[in-house]
Amino acid sequence: MTLEEMDKQYVLQTYNRNYVNFKSGQNATLFDENGKDFIDFTSGIGVVSVGHGNGRVADAIYNQVRNITHISNIFLIEPQAKLAKKMVELSGFDMAVFFANSGAEANEGAIKIARKYGQNRFKNKRYKVLTLEYSFHGRTITTLKATGQESFHQNAFSPYPEGFAYKNQIKDIYSAIDDETVGVMIELVQGEGGVQAFDKKEIEELAAFLQKNDLLFMVDEVQTGVFRSGEFLASKFYDIEPDIITLAKGLAGGVPIGAVMTKHKDIFTYGDHGSTFGGNFLSTRAGLEVLDILEDFYKDGFLRNSIDYFDDKLKKIVENHPNLFLNKTGLGLMRGIQCKEGDIVSKTIKASFDEGLLVLKAGRNTIRFLPPLTITKDEINEGFARFEKALDKLK
Ligand SMILES: *Cc1c(COP(=O)(O)O)cnc(C)c1O
Numbered sequence: 001m002t003l004e005e006m007d008k009q010y011v012l013q014t015y016n017r018n019y020v021n022f023k024s025g026q027n028a029t030l031f032d033e034n035g036k037d038f039i040d041f042t043s044g045i046g047v048v049s050v051g052h053g054n055g056r057v058a059d060a061i062y063n064q065v066r067n068i069t070h071i072s073n074i075f076l077i078e079p080q081a082k083l084a085k086k087m088v089e090l091s092g093f094d095m096a097v098f099f100a101n102s103g104a105e106a107n108e109g110a111i112k113i114a115r116k117y118g119q120n121r122f123k124n125k126r127y128k129v130l131t132l133e134y135s136f137h138g139r140t141i142t143t144l145k146a147t148g149q150e151s152f153h154q155n156a157f158s159p160y161p162e163g164f165a166y167k168n169q170i171k172d173i174y175s176a177i178d179d180e181t182v183g184v185m186i187e188l189v190q191g192e193g194g195v196q197a198f199d200k201k202e203i204e205e206l207a208a209f210l211q212k213n214d215l216l217f218m219v220d221e222v223q224t225g226v227f228r229s230g231e232f233l234a235s236k237f238y239d240i241e242p243d244i245i246t247l248a249k250g251l252a253g254g255v256p257i258g259a260v261m262t263k264h265k266d267i268f269t270y271g272d273h274g275s276t277f278g279g280n281f282l283s284t285r286a287g288l289e290v291l292d293i294l295e296d297f298y299k300d301g302f303l304r305n306s307i308d309y310f311d312d313k314l315k316k317i318v319e320n321h322p323n324l325f326l327n328k329t330g331l332g333l334m335r336g337i338q339c340k341e342g343d344i345v346s347k348t349i350k351a352s353f354d355e356g357l358l359v360l361k362a363g364r365n366t367i368r369f370l371p372p373l374t375i376t377k378d379e380i381n382e383g384f385a386r387f388e389k390a391l392d393k394l395k
Contacts, residue, residue: 003021018353024053026053027372027376028374028376028379037356038356039386040052043370046223046249047250049290060286061282064282068281069281069282070280071280077279079284080099083097084097086291087247087261090232090233091236094265096262096265097261100275101257102138102256103246103248103258107220108138109273110244110260111146112268112272113268114185122182127182128164129165129181130173130181130183130184131148132166132170133149135148135166137220141161145163145164182216183217184206184216185219187222187224188229192363193362195362196329196363200239203240204240217242218242219234220246225245227250227373228250244261244262245261246258303373310369318337321391333373333375337369346361347394348390349367352387354393357386357387357390359387
């Protein structure tokens, strides 16, 4: 039985997989079972923020689990307290953190905070959260419903919980706020929706409006967070101070983790929320090491250099191929190239793979780039050289 057959027989088929068998990785380079190398511009969809096979993270995890992997949240968890402190300090916000295991779960926590706030703060219990039509907030029943894209509300999984409404654009949100609305949840750069970064001024105005009306600004930074935008939080880049921020993907370099940060530090009391695995020794020790590495990368200017270098490469690609591409989108190392037609995306992803380069799709017509934040100049050069070759073959 081949591994592909095994997967197809024993694993529930929810993914349309590519059956390449990766065996090892070093930073932004992966090797398959035949020794063929691939430049990884996906970092496992923004997760392996400090690269594959990161020695510092591996050592930290090993030393942790050699002693204690898990104790439960009934007891003090040293790396959890330290990671929370580190995240709050990096954010510069007066917040506290709850740890979960995924982005969806972090958003569930955010929605619970919003509901309780809606009860405490207003005479009638406000509970409705407004989101955007091209958003993505997760795959649990509630976060599917929070996700504005109609295609995510399949009838097969109904009924969905109440309490969400959608608008196409930021400017439409104001008129949609009614006396049941407790807050607005958005991504500052829509990831799955097509790597669209919102206008800074528009976001600042929304933040000010929500604050003035005591409504919650909930920012889903599951993809934009942890230096992906070039700052620890995209909220810093946008100069806003949200009420609630959710994080996950890149926070622990590949170990499952999710986090909700909020300035409403007293909203939850004992028993209001919890998690068996959330914030355990393994994930939070990994997270601490990842933030240490990335903080240095940020302070030393390496991250900024990589972002500028990557941006320059994207600019040239778009200029060189006006027949294929419209423009470059996104910010930091969360980038996209908008294609003239949707089918260019899948063809390019396939041709890139054949040349030894991994890239992603986003939205309907965008090729998405989410390289490890520690990617080297050589890896960027090699990746784009392969991308050019792939594009040549499309002709
Ligand atoms: C990936 C993602 C999620 C879901 O995270 P999971 O860990 O898959 O549950 C939620 N929001 C955004 C913005 C994401 O990019």
